[in-house]
Amino acid sequence: MLTTFAFIITIGIVVTVHEYGHFQVARWCGVKVLKFSIGFGQPLWSKKFGKDQTEYVIAAIPLGGYVKMLGEEPLSDAPQAADQDLSRSLNRQSLGKRMAIVLAGPFANLLLAIFLYWVLFMAGVVGLKPVVGKLVENSPAAQQNLQAGEVIQSINHQGVVSWQDARWLLLKESLKKTAIDVQTINPQQEVKTYHLNVSSINLEDEKQDVLEKIGFVVAMPALPAEIGEVIKGSPAEQGGLKTKDLVLELNQVKVSDWDAFVKEIRAHPEMPMTLLAQRNGQTIKLNITPEAVVEKGEKIGRIGAGFNMPQNELDKLFITTHYSGAGALLKAVEKTWGTATFSLKMLGNMVLGNVSWKGMSGPVTIASYAGQSANMGLKAFIGFLALISISIGVLNLLPIPILDGGHFMYYMVEFFTGRPVSEAVMNIGQRIGVLILAFMMVLAFYNDINRLITG
Numbered sequence: 064m065l066t067t068f069a070f071i072i073t074i075g076i077v078v079t080v081h082e083y084g085h086f087q088v089a090r091w092c093g094v095k096v097l098k099f100s101i102g103f104g105q106p107l108w109s110k111k112f113g114k115d116q117t118e119y120v121i122a123a124i125p126l127g128g129y130v131k132m133l134g135e136e137p138l139s140d141a142p143q144a145a146d147q148d149l150s151r152s153l154n155r156q157s158l159g160k161r162m163a164i165v166l167a168g169p170f171a172n173l174l175l176a177i178f179l180y181w182v183l184f185m186a187g188v189v190g191l192k193p194v195v196g197k198l199v200e201n202s203p204a205a206q207q208n209l210q211a212g213e214v215i216q217s218i219n220h221q222g223v224v225s226w227q228d229a230r231w232l233l234l235k236e237s238l239k240k241t242a243i244d245v246q247t248i249n250p251q252q253e254v255k256t257y258h259l260n261v262s263s264i265n266l267e268d269e270k271q272d273v274l275e276k277i278g279f280v281v282a283m284p285a286l287p288a289e290i291g292e293v294i295k296g297s298p299a300e301q302g303g304l305k306t307k308d309l310v311l312e313l314n315q316v317k318v319s320d321w322d323a324f325v326k327e328i329r330a331h332p333e334m335p336m337t338l339l340a341q342r343n344g345q346t347i348k349l350n351i352t353p354e355a356v357v358e359k360g361e362k363i364g365r366i367g368a369g370f371n372m373p374q375n376e377l378d379k380l381f382i383t384t385h386y387s388g389a390g391a392l393l394k395a396v397e398k399t400w401g402t403a404t405f406s407l408k409m410l411g412n413m414v415l416g417n418v419s420w421k422g423m424s425g426p427v428t429i430a431s432y433a434g435q436s437a438n439m440g441l442k443a444f445i446g447f448l449a450l451i452s453i454s455i456g457v458l459n460l461l462p463i464p465i466l467d468g469g470h471f472m473y474y475m476v477e478f479f480t481g482r483p484v485s486e487a488v489m490n491i492g493q494r495i496g497v498l499i500l501a502f503m504m505v506l507a508f509y510n511d512i513n514r515l516i517t518g
Contacts (some may be wrong), residue, residue, distance in 0.1 A: 103123075109121075191381060290369075308342050
């Protein structure tokens with residue numbers, strides 16, 4: 064229910080803002096708006112308002128929307144309009160006004176993202192401190208002899224505050240297939256710079272995080288194997304585990320810390336295990352069978368229990384960064400611009416075959432992440448909403464007929480040639496656009512289903 068609700072809220076907000084951008088700029092330009100629809104298909108609710116009697120509609124399929132304007136149809140299909148309305152027809156407006164109207168939707172999405180990021184940055188951004196843990200063997204980071212305990216300060220001269228910053232910068236810079244400069248400071252307060260060769264990094268492997276590809280592992284303190292939250296109906300609950308139980312042994316093998324406990328559980332999917340734990344000063348014996356789940360194509364065990372971390376240990380891991388109103392706005396613009404340009408670069412690399420098309424996602428994945436982010440809290444959901452808004456804005460700016468970018472492309476042709484694109488050319492372009500979008504949608508659904516099957 065949370066996933067469904069979060070998905071509807073996400074699509075509803077992003078689509079409404081996009082269509083409102085077209086709607087409002089059209090009205091500013093004097094164009095008569097006939098219909099404002101959120102969703103497609105059978106109307107669930109409709110009402111006419113205002114002096115123009117614009118019809119506002121909420122439709123059954125919440126995967127998009129549209130704004131219908133007078134004069135938007137080809138001349139051969141256009142209904143007869145009253146003489147007093149002809150001047151308010153879209154096709155009677157100047158080229159500049161038509162360009163503004165078609166770009167208003169995508170830019171409204173980008174403005175929404177800027178606003179959401181601005182709110183987040185003012186509220187304070189919580190992140191994991193970029194402390195290096197153990198390094199992946201034979202990785203670019205290990206080859207340069209980075210040491211556990213060093214704190215990343217910058218990547219290619221761009222400041223790093225958290226692991227989230229580091230992951231984002233490493234992903235962007237790795238697209239260039241050149242050396243990445245990583246500056247760190249060690250516990251002795253010595254500043255060091257490492258040159259990581261990432262030319263051999265395989266960006267098509269979506270099963271491995273970019274941090275792991277380059278060789279970084281997030282530093283975590285050695286925690287006792289003390290049980291925190293136990294999920295209802297999970298193998299942990301069925302086996303009798305309770306919050307604050309301290310695990311001592313698994314299958315007569317001593318458990319030194321939480322990592323060792325998780326490692327053993329993961330290695331024994333659907334295999335009965337004998338567990339020795341300490342509860343209220345007494346040692347108890349339990350039988351537990353980890354359920355089997357597929358993670359990154361591998362079958363692992365899971366029991367549905369989290370660890371119990373003391374607050375002082377949590378404080379060592381996280382850092383909160385606050386920004387002033389102006390600073391947050393600048394950061395929000397940078398974040399939105401960086402994400403938008405990165406999306407375009409990734410799409411370009413997909414077309415060129417440098418990056419796998421498996422990275423493309425559809426409604427199922429969006430719904431899944433909407434539910435996960437909503438479950439993590441309001442800040443996580445706002446960040447996700449901003450990301451989806453950027454994605455929708457960038458997608459609609461692509462020069463594909465039937466998208467906003469395709470219409471803008473037609474207007475650019477008109478700008479250079481001095482005459483509108485013919486109806487015949489537009490009809491051919493529309494067919495091509497439908498085929499391209501259909502291909503992208505099928506591919507996205509295939510990737511969604513594949514993720515569900517393989518985990």
